[in-house]
Amino acid sequence: MISNLLKPLLVVALLMASPASARLYITEFMADNRATIEDEDGDASDWIEIFNSGDDPVNLEGYFLTDAADVLTRWSFPAVEIAENSFLLVFASGKDRRNPSSELHTSFRISSDGEYLALINPDGNSVVAEFGTKDNPIPEQFEDSSYGLMQGGGLTPTMFISPTQQARVLIPSDDSLGGGWTVQEFDDSGWQSAQMGIGYDENDTYSQEFGATGDLGNDFNGVNTSVFIRIPFEISDPSTITSL
Structure with missing residues (x-):
């Protein structure tokens, strides 16, 4: 599997x-x-x-x-x-x-x-x-x-990304993007739109977990084993956060 x-x-x-x-x-x-x-x-x-x-x-x-x-x-x-x-x-x-x-x-x-x-x-x-x-x-x-x-720190877990949030995904065919796709200003308008959760499964083990268009199916085959995912979220007070 x-x-x-x-x-x-x-x-x-x-x-x-x-x-x-x-x-x-x-x-x-x-x-x-x-x-x-x-x-x-x-x-x-x-x-x-x-x-x-x-x-x-x-x-x-x-x-x-x-x-x-x-x-x-x-x-x-x-x-x-x-x-x-x-x-x-x-x-x-x-x-x-x-x-x-x-x-x-x-x-x-x-x-x-x-x-x-x-x-x-x-x-x-x-x-x-x-x-x-x-x-x-x-x-x-x-x-x-x-x-x-x-x-030495305290912890407050906060869900900034909902289980059904909209995202943009791209299965890269090469490394031409480098790390540029991770910056906030990157234009991902040409990427595929999908809803969390996102992934693939050649059987049906996780099929119930995929969101709308979140099942990438055979898009990976012969292309890559990784996917780039960009998900927007907001933090109301960044000064309270020391690590993500």
Whole structure:
């Protein structure tokens, strides 16, 4: 099966740092790891990255990671320390390994369909860092794509591009455009008009995901494996955004 789907884009606005008293963050995670990081068994397990933004080491013994808002003590850390301004990688593999001298593995995996993820204080009640809520879970995750926030920063996810937004697309036959097509002033009036989502599928696996004229079908064959897509969007206050 040959299939590919260009999903609607989630643009994440990363704002200023959280209060100084908060030192531990879940900075990044991957819920559908296929070919990025392998664990000690050679498996491409899901993973979670914890960051200590403080000036002193933190012993994580007694802290918890969970993927369920109603079960905050799902997996507890052993006596492992994160140095100041340092990261710790934990595999969310379901293998449940807590040897401080080796890789750490949670007892759960992260659902790529979207769920809750949190780091919990040793009291078993207080949330240190979280993504999503019980009623508003993390959005759907995609293969080999991580989700997170910048080092030491807070996060406000904002959808600037709607799932059915109009776009302009071009399957380039050569590289004559270079990077010029990415500038705001570029004239794309001669490009094909399409509605998100955009992609192709030689079977019908993703056919229900394509928007009007979004299925590029056989247009790729013998031409290119990539497509240029230009989608207009507006940001009301650019000063609040440090990264897209």
